[in-house]
Amino acid sequence: MRKYSFRGGIHPLRDTHEGKELTRNKPIREVVAQVVRIPMDMHIGAPSEPIVKKGDRVLIGQKIAEAVGGIGVPVHASVSGTVTEVAAYQMMHKKPSMCITIENDGLEEWVQLAPLGDVETAAADKIIPAVKEAGICGMGGACFPTHIKMSPPAGKVVDTVLLNGAECETFLTADFRLMLEQPERVVNGLRAVMRAMGVKRGIICIEDNKPEAIQAITKAAAGREGVEVGTLKTKYPQGGEKQLIYSVLGREVPAGGLPMDAGVVVLNVGTAAAIADAVIEGKPLISRVTTISGAVAAPDNLLLRIGTLLKDAAEACGGYAKEPGKIFVGGSMTGVCAPNDEASISKANNGLVVFDEKDAQLPDESSCIRCGRCIDACPVWLNPYQMKRDYQLGKLDEMEKKLHVMECVLCGSCSYVCPARQYLTPAFKDAKDIITARRMKQ
Amino acid sequence: MSTNAILYAIAVLGGLGIGFGLLLTLADKVFYVPVDERVVRVREAVAGANCGVCGYPGCDQFAEAVVRGEAPVTGCTPGGGASASALAEIMGLDNVDVEPTVARVRCQGGDGIAKDSFQYQGFKTCRHAMSLSGGPKLCPTACVGLGDCERVCQFDAIRMVNGLSVIDPDKCTACGACITECPNSLIKLLPRAATVTVRCMNTQAPKPANLSCDHACIGCKRCEKACEYDAIHVTNFLAEIDVEKCTLCEACVAVCPKQSITVSK
Known part of the structure; x- marks a missing residue:
């Protein structure tokens, strides 16, 4: 079978099966938190506006915050119970996030749902509004509102939907378990998206280190119109949107463009499963599969309610095995470190990786020896060592115009391979932030 | 080696030197570019750090802009009050009071x-x-x-x-x-x-x-x-x-x- 790939990239933790052995064979287990703290700014775009107040009783799936602005999604209660607080908490964002805290009463009462019916027969024009109402946004990590992705502006033609089941990130097995245990949900979600957008071709892309998932999805996809399964080479960042499109379709997303400029929409398999729920059962997005791995007593794949506190998630896996040094929200390559374990699981958190204090230590930076390994590793074909040099010299214009730093996807491959342990990716993130701020000013 | 050869070399090189010297003097006179002496004095009176806080690429450009009347005499913050009053004097303006x-x-x-x-x-x-x-x-x-x-x-x-x-x-x-x-x-x-x-x-x-x-x-x-x-x-x-x-x-x-x-x- 042909294995799709791209130039560059790395294979982190090759000797230990990308760290996935810890949770690979653990079935998804549902854990319902006693208290959930749901942030209003989980998605990209304006934060949602709370419509409940302290003391209100809410049911599961009840809308607790209204979407604001063009790219916003509503937020729903993930447990039934009483709202105990509407206040700002410091999450992973720059500024504190407005959060609604709900205490679970354990009754698990749902609101009245309005399902659209089977994905093959439901009215195609009702699917996108249903996705918006369900509060679905990209569950692979970026949390971009899905209904926006599904409605390309006039003039853009989308001919293929890619479902991203690469899960190239280290340690995480959430998407793998989802594809293995509930392949119908994933395929149904893909069909719903294809019908809503009028697209004839859908490919579910899975890395070759998940043969069981490929088997399960192939079985579930048999006989479904236009659904294919693509095998990817195990490589990081295979799951990056632009890398995935290049690998599978051989198309390049133009510089500064979006996947839809290449005629493609890429969705995470988790998002597809959530879309299937929204269409078939009318359920909003209230829970997600999250891998809890690393220095916890019993690493596991949990089905967690949105807003579960990180410490409760760690507790459900037997607590910390060692004093935690770093808690990555997401995998260890792309994840963001949480400031403390009081932060909560958002719609995009596919994993929680705990490093002990020893692992959390960063090596000291030394001088660049110009070995060029970063150039080999860069999946976007940039020149990291030269960009770092220009960053240090403050030549941001040069970085922007000649070295195209804005195309950097911040995957961290260059930093990973650098023998001098240079802080390459953070420097590029900083440069991108400065240049973005400059462009906003103009 | 005869003495003549040495004298000959000295005469040729010395002659060339004198010749080019005269040419350069002539070129200097013919292609003379008048420089406002105020620019030089302004350049000496500013702080000279090339810090760019005045909004010009360096002190030279700032000095020219001051003389052209485009930049304010108080433009050089690192120079402070001393530079401002010196610049005001050069430009023939009233003494300005800059609060440090x-x-x-x-x-x-x-x-x-x-x-x-x-x-x-x-x-x-x-x-x-x-x-x-x-x-x-x-x-x-x-x-x-x-x-x-x-x-x-x-x-x-x-x-x-x-x-x-x-x-x-x-x-x-x-x-x-x-x-x-x-x-x-x-x-x-x-x-x-x-x-x-x-x-x-x-x-x-x-x-x-x-x-x-x-x-x-x-x-x-x-x-x-x-x-x-x-x-x-x-x-x-x-x-x-x-x-x-x-x-x-x-x-x-x-x-x-x-x-x-x-x-x-």
């Missing part, structure tokens, strides 16, 4: 004083540290202490002491480079005479402010009551001194329960 200013850090939250939210390690720039989860300190406007201002200062006036940026007022030329660099906008350009300053920018509510830093302004308004000159006001849980009205009586310094108001050099 100095950059002051409005934070006292060094290591152990402003409490940590998390331990930051890795890429050592304040801007990057501030982009993560609201920054490594509990106070959202605390000095991060990774030295972005120190690196940008051309006059060696900034030092990081116990994780806090400290500006030496004797070396500071008020060029303003650090002011734009600080991600928390903690450094302010204040008149040199205004020595009583609120060294805090925390606008959190009293309770979190109290928890986040030993020297945070909690907005208790004691200073407002103590001031006889209506010069200090608390807005948004933060005291601000009106430098026009302040008489440096230090009454507010005495009553501040958190030592947020200090007397600087």
